[in-house]
Amino acid sequence: MPKNSIAIRLTNEGMFKPSFTNRTIVEGMVGLNKNLMFHVQGFMSDMDGKYRVEGGSFYTKYRFLSLDNEHSHFRGALYGRISTSKREMTSEDINLEGDNSGWQGGLVITQLIHKLALSATVGYSSTFKKQDDMLYFDPSMMFHSPTPMFMTMKMPDEMVNYSLSSGYLLLPFVYKNYNQPNFNLYFEVLGKTNPANGNSYLDLAPAVQVILNSKTRIDLGYRFQATGNMPNRYLKNMYLARVEFNFFNALSKN
Amino acid sequence: MKTTKIIFSILMLFAINKVSAQQITTVEMQVTGLTCSMCSQATEKSLRTLDYVSNVTPDLNKNLFVITFKKDKAVNFDQLNKKVKEAGFSVGKLDATVNFNQVKIDDDGQAIVGSNVYRFANAKSKVLNGPVKVSVIDKSFISNAAFKQKSLTVKFDSYASGTGTVNGKKTRIYHLSI
Numbered sequence: 001m002p003k004n005s006i007a008i009r010l011t012n013e014g015m016f017k018p019s020f021t022n023r024t025i026v027e028g029m030v031g032l033n034k035n036l037m038f039h040v041q042g043f044m045s046d047m048d049g050k051y052r053v054e055g056g057s058f059y060t061k062y063r064f065l066s067l068d069n070e071h072s073h074f075r076g077a078l079y080g081r082i083s084t085s086k087r088e089m090t091s092e093d094i095n096l097e098g099d100n101s102g103w104q105g106g107l108v109i110t111q112l113i114h115k116l117a118l119s120a121t122v123g124y125s126s127t128f129k130k131q132d133d134m135l136y137f138d139p140s141m142m143f144h145s146p147t148p149m150f151m152t153m154k155m156p157d158e159m160v161n162y163s164l165s166s167g168y169l170l171l172p173f174v175y176k177n178y179n180q181p182n183f184n185l186y187f188e189v190l191g192k193t194n195p196a197n198g199n200s201y202l203d204l205a206p207a208v209q210v211i212l213n214s215k216t217r218i219d220l221g222y223r224f225q226a227t228g229n230m231p232n233r234y235l236k237n238m239y240l241a242r243v244e245f246n247f248f249n250a251l252s253k254n
Numbered sequence: 255m256k257t258t259k260i261i262f263s264i265l266m267l268f269a270i271n272k273v274s275a276q277q278i279t280t281v282e283m284q285v286t287g288l289t290c291s292m293c294s295q296a297t298e299k300s301l302r303t304l305d306y307v308s309n310v311t312p313d314l315n316k317n318l319f320v321i322t323f324k325k326d327k328a329v330n331f332d333q334l335n336k337k338v339k340e341a342g343f344s345v346g347k348l349d350a351t352v353n354f355n356q357v358k359i360d361d362d363g364q365a366i367v368g369s370n371v372y373r374f375a376n377a378k379s380k381v382l383n384g385p386v387k388v389s390v391i392d393k394s395f396i397s398n399a400a401f402k403q404k405s406l407t408v409k410f411d412s413y414a415s416g417t418g419t420v421n422g423k424k425t426r427i428y429h430l431s432i
Binding site: 001005034066068069071115117177178182214217249252 | 284286290292294295297299302312314315339340342343344346397
């Protein structure tokens with residue numbers, strides 16, 4: 001994020017199964033200098049009944065590497081996050097954007113080549129509270145047992161996450177001015193592994209992005225599980241809708 | 255009273271002359287690392303925060319920014335560079351049109367214009383007059399690879415750091431090529 005710039009993001013994500021629930025994230029972003037940026041997020045959802053504030057998160061990203069060339073760049077950044085949430089943990093799939101209290105740290109590498117953006121992330125998350133192991137009901141086990149069978153689920157307090165993301169600028173073919181809408185196609189592969197038991201999943205997330213007047217960003221995406229063996233995942237198959245308003249040099253003194 | 259007025263007028267003339275002697279009229283800057291119009295807009299807005307910048311015209315396909323300046327305001331190449339960096343990008347090339355007024359490049363390729371010290375990599379023992387297009391070839395004004403290559407041929411000891419001792423004082427020296 002440019003120095004002295006701020007941005008405001010509104011995100012809504014939701015799931016239709018078993019019944020429709022959704023979460024709204026209000027986010028403020030600020031660029032302190034060319035290498036350091038901060039985000040503050042607030043989470044609200046109806047995932048536990050009626051709509052309520054769940055908690056908040058503080059995120060920071062430090063860029064330690066920046067190699068620029070004409071129409072391309074290579075960036076390396078470290079990120080960290082601290083989150084709180086009032087929600088009861090129901091899955092080993094730690095989500096620090098609303099569902100869990102904890103911390104997270106990781107590395108992002110980004111390569112932009114003309115109209116193609118490639119990004120890779122590796123991170124580690126940990127909850128503040130260690131959860132007890134819990135029992136869960138696995139419907140697939142019905143076929144193996146005449147009586148409902150409950151399985152023990154390990155509720156560990158850590159998770160390794162990784163992702164590969166690609167974005168392609170489809171329009172405009174030729175730039176004329178800042179007011180031309182930009183149209184980007186995105187495709188992400190997101191995965192998590194529980195280091196305590198090896199449970200993993202891999203999600204696919206296609207998305208479209210429109211940039212208006214070179215300062216307003218709109219994202220629409222859907223995420224679904226391609227493979228995985230993590231029971232009771234809460235954020236399996238969900239949509240994401242996001243709008244971001246950028247205010248360049250809003251904090252500049254001159 | 256009249257004499258002070260005359261002296262003041264002469265001083266003013268001198269001052270104006272001094273400023274116009276180093277008038278940088280236009281800068282054409284190539285910014286690297288840009289890949290979308292949002293990045294370009296952030297860069298342009300950053301450049302516009304400098305009080306001596308009068309206009310910035312971008313070429314979004316070539317990532318070139320043509321910057322014009324307010325009259326009689328001193329232009330600082332390092333500040334322009336810093337503003338690009340603050341937006342998150344880098345300068346790949348900076349060409350400036352400088353309006354010289356009988357500026358002498360000495361036998362070593364050095365010219366002092368107002369408070370700026372220039373060292374020309376490819377000109378010496380000549381007088382510059384009128385608008386001349388120069389390229390800043392200092393570190394972070396060209397690509398790292400180009401700077402490494404230039405370091406082999408540019409003979410100034412000030413080239414590596416961009417600073418040197420002029421009249422007994424450590425001074426920022428811009429290295430230029432015509």
